[in-house]
Amino acid sequence: xxxxxxxxxxxxxxxxxxTVLTEALDSEFSVGEILPNERELAARFGxxxxxxxxxxxxxxxxxxxxxxxxxxxxxxxxRVGVAVGTQQHAxxxxxxxxxxxxxxAQSAPPAAVADALETGRDEPVHTVRRTRTSxxxxxAAELLYIPEASVPExxxxxxxxxxxxxxxxxxxxxxxxxxxxERSVELGSARADDxxxxxxxxxxxxxxxxxxFVAEGRTAALSVATYRADxxxxxxxxxxxxxxxxxxxxQAS
Amino acid sequence: xxxxxxxxxxxxxxxxxxTVLTEALDSEFSVGEILPNERELAARFGxxxxxxxxxxxxxxxxxxxxxxxxxxxxxxxxRVGVAVGTQQHAxxxxxxxxxxxxxxAQSAPPAAVADALETGRDEPVHTVRRTRTSxxxxxAAELLYIPEASVPExxxxxxxxxxxxxxxxxxxxxxxxxxxxERSVELGSARADDxxxxxxxxxxxxxxxxxxFVAEGRTAALSVATYRADxxxxxxxxxxxxxxxxxxxxQAS
Numbered sequence: 448x449x450x451x452x453x454x455x456x457x458x459x460x461x462x463x464x465x466t467v468l469t470e471a472l473d474s475e476f477s478v479g480e481i482l483p484n485e486r487e488l489a490a491r492f493g494x495x496x497x498x499x500x501x502x503x504x505x506x507x508x509x510x511x512x513x514x515x516x517x518x519x520x521x522x523x524x525x526r527v528g529v530a531v532g533t534q535q536h537a538x539x540x541x542x543x544x545x546x547x548x549x550x551x552a553q554s555a556p557p558a559a560v561a562d563a564l565e566t567g568r569d570e571p572v573h574t575v576r577r578t579r580t581s582x583x584x585x586x587a588a589e590l591l592y593i594p595e596a597s598v599p600e601x602x603x604x605x606x607x608x609x610x611x612x613x614x615x616x617x618x619x620x621x622x623x624x625x626x627x628x629e630r631s632v633e634l635g636s637a638r639a640d641d642x643x644x645x646x647x648x649x650x651x652x653x654x655x656x657x658x659x660f661v662a663e664g665r666t667a668a669l670s671v672a673t674y675r676a677d678x679x680x681x682x683x684x685x686x687x688x689x690x691x692x693x694x695x696x697x698q699a700s
Numbered sequence: 701x702x703x704x705x706x707x708x709x710x711x712x713x714x715x716x717x718x719t720v721l722t723e724a725l726d727s728e729f730s731v732g733e734i735l736p737n738e739r740e741l742a743a744r745f746g747x748x749x750x751x752x753x754x755x756x757x758x759x760x761x762x763x764x765x766x767x768x769x770x771x772x773x774x775x776x777x778x779r780v781g782v783a784v785g786t787q788q789h790a791x792x793x794x795x796x797x798x799x800x801x802x803x804x805a806q807s808a809p810p811a812a813v814a815d816a817l818e819t820g821r822d823e824p825v826h827t828v829r830r831t832r833t834s835x836x837x838x839x840a841a842e843l844l845y846i847p848e849a850s851v852p853e854x855x856x857x858x859x860x861x862x863x864x865x866x867x868x869x870x871x872x873x874x875x876x877x878x879x880x881x882e883r884s885v886e887l888g889s890a891r892a893d894d895x896x897x898x899x900x901x902x903x904x905x906x907x908x909x910x911x912x913f914v915a916e917g918r919t920a921a922l923s924v925a926t927y928r929a930d931x932x933x934x935x936x937x938x939x940x941x942x943x944x945x946x947x948x949x950x951q952a953s
Binding site: 461462652 | 712758779882884887892902905
């Protein structure tokens with residue numbers, strides 16, 4: 448278990464404080480409860496404000512605390528499991544999909560996206576914006592990039608923009624036969640527009656899920672989805688029932 | 701594209717600074733280069749040290765910067781794609797697996813793990829510690845919990861602990877037929893022992909991948925793997941070739 452190595456690891460002060468705070472959260476506070484302010488907490492645990500703040504940041508990373516504007520620091524509920532890619536080989540917008548189309552525009556994507564789509568750098572693509580909710584709360588915001596070559600028969604007449612246009616683009620995309628999906632997950636920080644939809648501050652830690660949809664041997668669509676890292680646990684596989692939390696004793700009560 | 705919404709989003713000062721710094725990183729600095737110290741940077745961009753520090757933290761989250769003890773802040777290389785669960789239905793330690801067994805101990809696991817394994821709270825389980833390297837660098841540390849019921853014929857005689865014991869436990873595990881794998885990914889902070897193996901400070905942001913291995917209708921093993929969030933991009937699917945980075949123009953040169 449490596450416990451013998453622990454003695455040789457320099458433990459920062461905030462790390463020890465984090466452990467003490469975790470125990471206090473488990474024993475004294477309930478979900479949703481507002482913590483005393485930083486000054487009171489620092490005094491109670493006999494630490495500097497800076498040390499306290501570092502420990503609070505750790506607990507926020509681990510999903511134990513939430514800091515909300517105008518509310519303060521509250522004890523977070525357990526993270527919600529959100530299934531990613533459970534329906535193998537399903538197009539975005541397929542039946543049963545729990546995403547809502549918000550908007551659709553036609554513009555040149557970021558250079559890295561253009562490269563992945565193998566479109567020219569200045570070539571406009573359809574950009575569908577979608578959001579995903581779980582238990583009535585926003586959990587993810589997505590930009591779905593679709594080259595014009597993937598939806599050649601799309602008519603521009605009936606809906607020039609908005610959700611109706613987004614749905615029309617997705618309907619056309621579904622004509623292609625999906626051959627493969629490739630997905631990656633990495634840490635990122637919320638862009639200003641995503642942050643707004645996710646009810647977070649710009650720069651908040653997020654999990655960025657990038658999916659490449661392959662049809663007719665090429666990238667037919669590329670999705671960049673931003674999930675709230677504080678409230679979400681992404682699940683993969685058929686049932687996604689991995690119910691392990693990492694706070695000590697978190698499920699003990 | 702939501703750009704019309706941008707005006708209504710309150711942009712914190714550090715957010716604007718982050719954009720400016722990103723452009724400077726793209727145009728003036730190369731991978732591995734050490735940034736000027738905080739005082740110099742704050743002076744150059746005309747911001748307070750606290751604002752600068754927030755912007756640097758954002759860029760660290762996005763994998764653009766690395767802060768290393770005794771070195772300072774350097775420009776990070778692009779994240780490495782690390783395949784997770786590409787070999788469907790493969791036991792840990794199967795041929796071709798790029799994990800190294802480090803140690804094995806027998807002890808009572810954390811309560812949440814015991815609950816997932818459906819072992820009693822005080823019942824000892826085999827705990828195999830493994831590490832994973834990619835391109836010669838440590839990318840992940842894992843604790844693999846295996847109830848005694850999953851390896852009933854394991855003899856304790858030949859190797860009581862260490863890598864040999866770990867390999868013996870895995871060999872015994874492979875006798876079971878793997879029926880399903882369920883996986884989740886979430887944000888976490890590095891525990892002290894993991895941090896040491898990953899060459900990070902305790903509390904650094906990590907991606908925690910929890911995998912439940914199902915055999916004979918029950919959880920035969922549970923893996924909690926901690927991946928460096930700064931250097932890794934986790935890939936899923938057969939080829940995992942999603943080569944999109946989120947820094948603007950990051951792949952432009």
